[in-house]
Amino acid sequence: MARLGKIARRTFLIGSAAIAGGVAFGYYNLRKEPLNPLLKGLQPGEAAITPYVRVDAKGVTLITPRADKGQGAYSIQAHLIAEELDVDPHKVRIDPGPPSPAYFNSRIMDDSLPFSTIDDGFLARGARGGGEVLSRLLGMQITGGSSTVPDGFHKLRMAGAVARETLKEAAARRSGVSRSLLKTQDGMVILPDGKSVTYAELAVEAAQLEPITDVTLRPEQEWRYIGKSMRRIDIVAKSTGTQRYGIDVRLDRMLYATVRANPGMGGTIKRYDASTAEKMRGVKKIVPVKDGVGVIADNTWRALQAAAAIKIEWNDPPYPANSARMWKVLENSFSKDLQDSRLRNDGDVEKALAGASKPIEAEYRTPYLAHAPLEPMNAVVLYTKERLDIWTGTQIPLFLQMHAAKLAQLPEDKVHVHAQPIGGSFGARLDDTYALQAIELAIAMEGVPVKMTWSREENMAHDYPRPIQLSRAKGTVRDGNVESMSIDIAGQSMGASWFNRLQAPVPPGPDTTSVNGVWDQPFAIPNYRVTGYRAKEMVPVSPWRSVGASGNGFHHASFLDELIHAADADPMSELIRLCNHDASKAVLEALRDISGWKGRRIDDRRARGVALTLSFGVPMAEVVEVSDTPQGIRIDRVYAVCNVGRVLDPINFEAQIQGGIIWGLGHAMNCELTYDNFTPVQTNYHEFEGMRFHQAPEIIVKGLQLGSEVRGIGEPPVPPAAPALANAIFALTGKRVRELPLNKSVKFA
Numbered sequence: 001m002a003r004l005g006k007i008a009r010r011t012f013l014i015g016s017a018a019i020a021g022g023v024a025f026g027y028y029n030l031r032k033e034p035l036n037p038l039l040k041g042l043q044p045g046e047a048a049i050t051p052y053v054r055v056d057a058k059g060v061t062l063i064t065p066r067a068d069k070g071q072g073a074y075s076i077q078a079h080l081i082a083e084e085l086d087v088d089p090h091k092v093r094i095d096p097g098p099p100s101p102a103y104f105n106s107r108i109m110d111d112s113l114p115f116s117t118i119d120d121g122f123l124a125r126g127a128r129g130g131g132e133v134l135s136r137l138l139g140m141q142i143t144g145g146s147s148t149v150p151d152g153f154h155k156l157r158m159a160g161a162v163a164r165e166t167l168k169e170a171a172a173r174r175s176g177v178s179r180s181l182l183k184t185q186d187g188m189v190i191l192p193d194g195k196s197v198t199y200a201e202l203a204v205e206a207a208q209l210e211p212i213t214d215v216t217l218r219p220e221q222e223w224r225y226i227g228k229s230m231r232r233i234d235i236v237a238k239s240t241g242t243q244r245y246g247i248d249v250r251l252d253r254m255l256y257a258t259v260r261a262n263p264g265m266g267g268t269i270k271r272y273d274a275s276t277a278e279k280m281r282g283v284k285k286i287v288p289v290k291d292g293v294g295v296i297a298d299n300t301w302r303a304l305q306a307a308a309a310i311k312i313e314w315n316d317p318p319y320p321a322n323s324a325r326m327w328k329v330l331e332n333s334f335s336k337d338l339q340d341s342r343l344r345n346d347g348d349v350e351k352a353l354a355g356a357s358k359p360i361e362a363e364y365r366t367p368y369l370a371h372a373p374l375e376p377m378n379a380v381v382l383y384t385k386e387r388l389d390i391w392t393g394t395q396i397p398l399f400l401q402m403h404a405a406k407l408a409q410l411p412e413d414k415v416h417v418h419a420q421p422i423g424g425s426f427g428a429r430l431d432d433t434y435a436l437q438a439i440e441l442a443i444a445m446e447g448v449p450v451k452m453t454w455s456r457e458e459n460m461a462h463d464y465p466r467p468i469q470l471s472r473a474k475g476t477v478r479d480g481n482v483e484s485m486s487i488d489i490a491g492q493s494m495g496a497s498w499f500n501r502l503q504a505p506v507p508p509g510p511d512t513t514s515v516n517g518v519w520d521q522p523f524a525i526p527n528y529r530v531t532g533y534r535a536k537e538m539v540p541v542s543p544w545r546s547v548g549a550s551g552n553g554f555h556h557a558s559f560l561d562e563l564i565h566a567a568d569a570d571p572m573s574e575l576i577r578l579c580n581h582d583a584s585k586a587v588l589e590a591l592r593d594i595s596g597w598k599g600r601r602i603d604d605r606r607a608r609g610v611a612l613t614l615s616f617g618v619p620m621a622e623v624v625e626v627s628d629t630p631q632g633i634r635i636d637r638v639y640a641v642c643n644v645g646r647v648l649d650p651i652n653f654e655a656q657i658q659g660g661i662i663w664g665l666g667h668a669m670n671c672e673l674t675y676d677n678f679t680p681v682q683t684n685y686h687e688f689e690g691m692r693f694h695q696a697p698e699i700i701v702k703g704l705q706l707g708s709e710v711r712g713i714g715e716p717p718v719p720p721a722a723p724a725l726a727n728a729i730f731a732l733t734g735k736r737v738r739e740l741p742l743n744k745s746v747k748f749a
Contacts, residue, residue, distance in 0.1 A: 034136070037100035038063070047207035049166045051102040052081055052159035054095075055203040060085070060187060061093040065103035066152070067143040067395045068096075068234070069373075069425040071714050072652045075232040079225045079649075080152055084160030084218060086184040087199070089225075089233055096419040099397035101139030106132040106155070107147040108140050110617070111547065112495060112507050114343055116520040117617035118581060138504060143395040144430055144543060146616040146712025149648060153710045157217055165212035170205035171197055179212075229651040234421070246393040246420035249380045251449040255284055256300040257441045258453055259434075260307045261292030263461040264678030265540050267317035269293070277306040286310070289440040296441055300453050307455075316678055319538040323674040326538055327365070330470040333490035333535040340493075340534035341510030343519040347527035349474075352484035356476040360566050362559055364471045365739040366551030367672035369544055370463040370680070372688055375423025377434035377459055381442035382449040383408060388415045388439065393422030395429040399502050403432055407439050426663075427543040431464055431501060457683045464498075465673050466544030467491045469514070471555040476527075477567035482578060484527035485563060487518055487555060492535045498542045517549030517719055518556040522581030522614050539675070545663065546715040549615035553719025554668070554726065554740060557611035561727045562736065571610050571727065572597045575621075579612075583643045583706045584619035588612060594702050595623040595639035600731035606636070609727025613719035617709065618642050620716040622661065624724040625697075626732055632747035633729060635665060635697040638721075643704040644711040650703075653713055658699045660717025666691030668722035669748055670741050695748065 038048030046056040054061040062085075064077035074096070078089040097103065109131030110117055115124035134140075164184055171189035172179040174197070181192050188196040199206075220227075237243035262269060272293050274286040282302035287294045293310055297303035320326050353359050379392035388408045394400050397417045405412040422429055438452035454462070469491040476484045493511040500506065511534060512519075519530035544550055564574045572592050579585040591597070591610070601607050605628050612621035620642040627634050640657055647653045670689045674681045682688040722740060729746055730736050737745045 034101040034104070034139070037098050037102050042207070045204050045207070047203045049163040049206060049211050050159040051097070051100065052156060053085060053163040055163075055167070055199050055206060057200050057203060059092060059200045060087050061095050062089065063095055063097035065097045065141060066148040067393065067419065067422055067425070067429065069143070069393070069395070069422040069429065071656060072232050072649075073143065073148050074421070075230065075234060076149060076648060076652070077152055077156055078233055079230055080156035081160040083223060083225050084157045085164050087187045090231065091187065094233060099141060099401040099417050101136070101141070101398065103141045104135045105140050105142050105147055105151050106135055107151040108142045108145055109135055109507070110147070111145050111516060112512055114341070114509055114512055118522070118583075118614065139398050141396070141398040142430070144427065145547070146618075146715040149712045150710055158215070161215040161217055162211050162213055165215050166209055167199050167202050167206050169209055169212050170202040174202070174205060226648050227646070228649070230649045232652065243421060245375055245423045246380075246391060247375050247378045247423065247453065249391045249420065249451065251380060251382065254380065254449040254451055255296050255298065255445060256303050256451050256453070257294055257296045257438070258300065258303045258307050258455060258458070259289055259292055259294040259437045259441075260310060260312065260458065261289070261437070261462060262314045262317065263680070264314065264317035265462060265464070266319070267291065267678065268315045270313040270315050272313070273311040277309040280306045280309060285444060287441050287444045289437045292437075294437060294441045294452070296445060296450060300451070304455055319678070321678050322676050326468060326675065327470065329538060330468065330490045330535050333533045334472065334488055335533070338533045338535070339531060341512070341515055341519075341532035342530070343510065343512070343515060343532070344528055344530040346525070346529070347484070349484050349486045349527045349529040352476050352527040353474055353486070360475050360477070360562055362473050362562060362738055364473065364555040364558060366469045366554055367674070367740055368465040368468050368539060369667060369671055370460055370465050370673050370682070370688060371426040371428035371544060372460065372463060372685070373422070373424030373426060373428050376454045376456055377428070378451065378453040379435040379438035380449055380451045381435075381438045383439065383442040383446055385446070386414065389418065390416070390435060390439070391418045391420055392435050392438075393420045393425070393429055394432060394435070395425065396432060396502065399504070400432045400435055403436060403503070404439055407436055408443060426545040428463060430498065430543055433462065456685070460683050460688065461680055464540050464542035466550060467494050467514070467541040469551045469555065473555070473559040475559065475563045477563055480567050480569055482525055482560070482563045482567055482574065485525045485560065486529040487559065488531045488533065489515055489518060489552065489555065490533040490535050492537050492541060494541050494543060494547065497537060497540050501540070513548035515548065515552065517552030517613055517615055520614065521556055522584040522619060523560070523575075523578040524580035525578060545660075546615055546718040549613055549715075549719040551740075553611070553613035553615070554722040557613055557720060557723035558726050558738065561609070561611070561723065561730070565730075570599060575610065575612060581614070581619065583704070584612065584614060586704055586706060587619045587621050587641045587643050590702055590704060591621045591623060591639060591641040594641065594700060597623065607728055607731035609724045609729070609731055611720040611723035611727060613716075613723075615716050615719050616712060618644055618711045618713065618716035620720050622720040622724040624665075624721070624728045626725070626728045628732060629749045631749035633732065634749040635695065635725065638665075638697050638699045640699060640717065641702045641704065642713070642716060643706045644713050645707050645709045646705050647703045648710075653703055654701045656713045657701045657717045660714070661699055661721050662691055662696060664718040664721025665725055668725055668740055668742055670743050672741050
């Protein structure tokens, strides 16, 4: 339930913390609301009651500004608005809307703060409020960090409720009947005598009204969509192969292009010879672009062939030439002057280590990983001296607009980003290098739309990867219990690398992403210390699905399993005993029950591993069951339990968890990016192979709904998958694998 005061016609209160009154900042500029972008260019007869609802004579359009990368973002956003607006989301239009600060993400900063996402203390809440203000000021219209649902759960329902009441007010003025006596149903206002008027018919009158913001959200017992399995708005298109992604955009007179840039990211071009390529069939123009060369042709295939025919000499990028030297950088980073954080320091680790006759020590490594989405980077761009149009899938539309305007030397309001559905991203579309290359090419063909597509090899070489991480861990056990645990982690800063490319301020303080998944875990180990070391920047890196916890979850949960084994304790029982967070403990207990846990070994041929990683506020625990076969180790079954506060759509919830587990297991088994001569050795899927169909296990999922906080589920299933598998392999074979991918050490069936 919530009530809002009166607000200005051109704005709409959208910040959830501001609504809750969580933080009070004394400066007007920090508190004022962004303008409603839909009001700009509104045609006669159209009403844009909030930034999320547009009504005209043709009907209702719901604005879904968070990018859809296959996770169902458009669908859940539409359903949240529709729940209050009283429309069928399958009978209205869906539009991702324009880039605008009005669509800032109030929760995107949560995971980068030096406070645990489950910390509900005064300082933590204040820091989150500050993060929201910063997101508002910077116009952080970003899709990521499993934040679409937490950010939109209140905000989008509020937008629907404001639109509903405003349309009712328009009907009240037309009919002379009090608004309190009117109802709504399926896109219509219902009068007491049973007559109805559609929202579309009320658009003109609604456009003249101040939005009715003194609204009450529907009680939970009246929800028609939330909490029930919903039919995704894109399910038919996705199921029939008719979904149109950015790569499917076609425009009249369009030409096609590709680019070859320095495969050592950040390296420049020394010289090139395009004389052969220029003579090839279909080639229209060879265009220098940043750090490379582009080819424009009459189709994509000819552009790719011509690009391959260009002879190019590159300058070396500013990082070590090969993987061995990169790991050496991390090995040399455990020094006091490079210490970046110590966000956890419980008890007295040194005393515990000194008191042990033989502390347990281990070193863990996680590799660079490419996002490698199925849809390679692409963009269609039409440039004139007065206007720039960009059709592409993007998770950062406002940043793209800003960067594009600077490149094209146009005002930002002359740059129009038409966001498209994305064929997989996993964080890859949080950068816009590819789109800026497309703009460079389009500027060279003024007035002609140019569609630029990267080859798969270009996509792998320029996929800003997940950083490599190296940890050194020590610990002790005493009387059958884990007594101490100390983990030092060295890695380059993902945040610094990514924010610098966005031309946004790097968040002050320690880089939490390099230690997330370790320092913030819900275990009360008596002596517990986590220290982060910031290695120098090497290969430019970016957020990868589940970000810091993606690799750190392996480091933490694997070493904790080592300590539990050394204590001769049962891993499930010891994790439950050590857990100091009620929701996380409930997750572990539920996992124990649904998996029928009776120990690591099932029989002579089968074994299990368990791991819990809390990320993005979601405790997620998994049991991986493996068996020994003549063909190698087979993953038979996975049990998964988590707490997200509230499950909004049970079917999509289960699908997200299953997909995340497959993703996490596949990469743990088989994937890494290694470097030689400054470039990735793995150039395509045959060398960066996820999980095969025949390897996919049965996955049993259970969601808990504890507490009032609503969380996202796109990322949390990934981090526990790798350590649960590695722990299962140890239970089966007695072999402790401390470096990913696991296929370096074991063979999978």
